[in-house]
Amino acid sequence: xxxxVGAVAERNVVQxxxxxxxxxxxxxxxxxxxxxxxxxxxxxxxRIGKVxxxxxxxxxxxxxxxxxxxxxxxxxxGGVTEANAHPHASEGRFxxxxxxxIENHKPLREMLKAKGYTFNSDTxxxxxxxxxxxxxxxxxDLLSAVQQAxxxxxxxxxxxxxxxxxxxxxxxxxxxSPLVIGLGIGENFLASDQMALLPVTRRFIFLxxxxxxxxxxxxxxxxDSTGEKVExxxxxxxxxxxxGDKAGYRHYMLKEIYEQPHVLRNALKGxxxxxxxEDGIFGQSSNxxxxxxFAKTKYVKIIACGTSYHAGVTAKYWLEQYANVQCxxxxxxxxxxxxxxxxxxxxxxxxxxxxxxxxTLAALKLAKESGYMSSLSxxxxxxxxxxxxSAISFLTRAGAEIGVASTKAFTTQLAALLMLTLAxxxxxxxxxxxxxxICNALVTLPAKLEETLSLASEIEDLAEEFSDKHHSLxxxxxxxxxxxxxxxxKLKEISYIHAEAYASGELKHGPLALxxxxxxxxxxxxxxELLEKxxxxxxxxxxxxxxxxxxxxxxxxxxxxxTMRVVQVPHTYESVAPIVYTIPLQLLSYYVALIKGxxxxxxxxxxxxxxVE
Ligand code: G6P
Numbered sequence: 001x002x003x004x005v006g007a008v009a010e011r012n013v014v015q016x017x018x019x020x021x022x023x024x025x026x027x028x029x030x031x032x033x034x035x036x037x038x039x040x041x042x043x044x045x046x047r048i049g050k051v052x053x054x055x056x057x058x059x060x061x062x063x064x065x066x067x068x069x070x071x072x073x074x075x076x077x078g079g080v081t082e083a084n085a086h087p088h089a090s091e092g093r094f095x096x097x098x099x100x101x102i103e104n105h106k107p108l109r110e111m112l113k114a115k116g117y118t119f120n121s122d123t124x125x126x127x128x129x130x131x132x133x134x135x136x137x138x139x140x141d142l143l144s145a146v147q148q149a150x151x152x153x154x155x156x157x158x159x160x161x162x163x164x165x166x167x168x169x170x171x172x173x174x175x176x177s178p179l180v181i182g183l184g185i186g187e188n189f190l191a192s193d194q195m196a197l198l199p200v201t202r203r204f205i206f207l208x209x210x211x212x213x214x215x216x217x218x219x220x221x222x223x224d225s226t227g228e229k230v231e232x233x234x235x236x237x238x239x240x241x242x243x244g245d246k247a248g249y250r251h252y253m254l255k256e257i258y259e260q261p262h263v264l265r266n267a268l269k270g271x272x273x274x275x276x277x278e279d280g281i282f283g284q285s286s287n288x289x290x291x292x293x294f295a296k297t298k299y300v301k302i303i304a305c306g307t308s309y310h311a312g313v314t315a316k317y318w319l320e321q322y323a324n325v326q327c328x329x330x331x332x333x334x335x336x337x338x339x340x341x342x343x344x345x346x347x348x349x350x351x352x353x354x355x356x357x358x359x360t361l362a363a364l365k366l367a368k369e370s371g372y373m374s375s376l377s378x379x380x381x382x383x384x385x386x387x388x389x390s391a392i393s394f395l396t397r398a399g400a401e402i403g404v405a406s407t408k409a410f411t412t413q414l415a416a417l418l419m420l421t422l423a424x425x426x427x428x429x430x431x432x433x434x435x436x437x438i439c440n441a442l443v444t445l446p447a448k449l450e451e452t453l454s455l456a457s458e459i460e461d462l463a464e465e466f467s468d469k470h471h472s473l474x475x476x477x478x479x480x481x482x483x484x485x486x487x488x489x490k491l492k493e494i495s496y497i498h499a500e501a502y503a504s505g506e507l508k509h510g511p512l513a514l515x516x517x518x519x520x521x522x523x524x525x526x527x528x529e530l531l532e533k534x535x536x537x538x539x540x541x542x543x544x545x546x547x548x549x550x551x552x553x554x555x556x557x558x559x560x561x562x563t564m565r566v567v568q569v570p571h572t573y574e575s576v577a578p579i580v581y582t583i584p585l586q587l588l589s590y591y592v593a594l595i596k597g598x599x600x601x602x603x604x605x606x607x608x609x610x611x612v613e
Pocket of ligand 1: 305352353355356360606607608
């Protein structure tokens with residue numbers, strides 16, 4: 001989704017801004033732009049398409065400036081056009097970039113038009129630029145103008161403003177869209193994601209909700225939502241600088257698929273052994289002790305979006321089967337707008353790769369006001385809004401994930417949720433046998449994933465048969481049903497083939513009507529107690545002329561024939577089978593997308609981090 005980079009320095013900042021935008025490309029966008037102040041002159045360059053198109057349009061005339069802002073836009077209000085791309089300017093003097101949505105942009109637009117401002121775009125963002133210009137008629141202080149302006153905005157914003165008449169200054173405001181200030185030596189930076197600034201600094205200040213800040217080359221002044229000047233903690237980032245490199249892989253997605261054994265080892269390190277879970281592994285930012293909370297927990301509510309939601313659905317099976325605790329899972333955008341009941345001793349669990357998903361953050365905020373005993377976030381980004389706003393947090397340690405289609409973030413979330421199952425189960429009569437079996441399963445999981453990755457060439461071969469298909473059906477049962485959902489999501493995200501997932505017991509209630517030779521049916525078949533039921537479902541498909549691709553346990557006795565192609569998956573513990581079976585489905589979608597020639601890492605219309613509603 002939209003990305004922001006800003007810099008105020010003594011040197012020309014254009015390359016810093018372009019490099020920052022390139023490092024944010026993974027978030028998904030459709031146009032890009034940059035505004036620079038050079039000797040009191042303001043230049044704005046914008047292009048639709050890739051950041052490279054913007055870089056190609058920059059030359060000696062328009063590419064110089066010691067203060068600048070840059071943006072990648074993911075269209076919400078107004079189509080994908082150069083006129084709608086950011087930065088937006090007013091009076092040829094002020095330039096603005098913005099992430100989020102100004103929901104009351106229509107009345108603001110009318111008011112500003114009545115005051116004589118001309119709009120050059122269909123965006124909500126342009127109202128910010130003209131609002132600042134209007135207020136600056138009565139003050140010469142940009143910081144105070146931004147403070148006044150944001151009081152008139154409804155909705156979400158992370159915004160940066162500059163004024164060519166005060167060239168060594170950026171003013172920023174955050175409400176609902178993250179912003180981070182990067183501290184340099186004699187120069188300072190700003191971005192919507194620290195990743196953009198890693199080549200220039202590792203020292204960051206994460207702005208909080210309602211903060212407005214003024215950034216110059218040598219100072220950072222932050223005013224909080226109450227109007228008080230505040231000091232915020234400086235955080236030294238430990239995110240890998242080279243996380244932006246493909247390390248020889250053709251795509252980030254493939255690199256991230258192959259990284260899974262390694263990141264799973266990291267995720268488990270110091271947290272679990274074959275003998276049990278280590279103590280105190282669920283960190284907290286409040287005074288609450290996580291283990292005390294787990295001991296009291298009678299109900300778990302999981303909230304998430306997208307792939308993270310599928311991790312949550314899998315965890316429901318685990319928490320109810322192994323930890324003997326009731327659990328419900330809900331999509332954040334649904335939860336935040338409906339009345340729901342909160343049983344006594346309820347624990348809220350949010351799951352998010354980025355920790356910045358607008359709907360998940362809003363759901364957390366709502367839940368905190370509605371009587372949940374405590375909140376736990378399972379998240380991949382330390383210092384993210386979700387981590388900071390939850391009472392307890394557990395980092396998945398997947399490392400930076402660049403591919404829009406989530407892979408390693410998902411499998412590490414699942415490992416985290418299995419550890420949570422152990423932590424809660426310990427207080428709910430989980431047998432020692434179950435505890436040890438899950439611990440063993442997790443400890444041996446990275447090696448099992450390595451073995452499973454060796455199926456890649458077989459799956460690549462199988463993917464050939466998909467490239468001309470328009471629809472597909474994914475089937476699973478029990479805790480493999482959410483894995484089928486995730487497999488279908490991966491395929492549609494990156495190959496644009498319509499894919500639906502069904503709990504295979506539901507086949508005869510509708511989807512069987514779709515079965516023919518043009519509708520491949522992908523079946524996830526581990527060797528568990530539902531195997532015989534699943535085999536009956538497979539026969540139902542076969543009897544109707546369906547073509548199946550079955551990912552089956554080596555011991556499940558499935559054999560390839562003219563209607564069924566079987567890929568044998570290494571035998572594994574039942575508890576971690578959902579994690580193991582995720583791998584072949586990731587590889588399948590990757591190789592299908594490769595054959596179809598789609599933009600694997602930045603699929604059309606999608607964003608990595610969805611920071612607007
Ligand atoms: C976007 C991404 C998905 C991700 C979802 C939730 O849709 O493209 O890959 O699963 O957001 O993101 P989160 O960061 O909250 O896990």
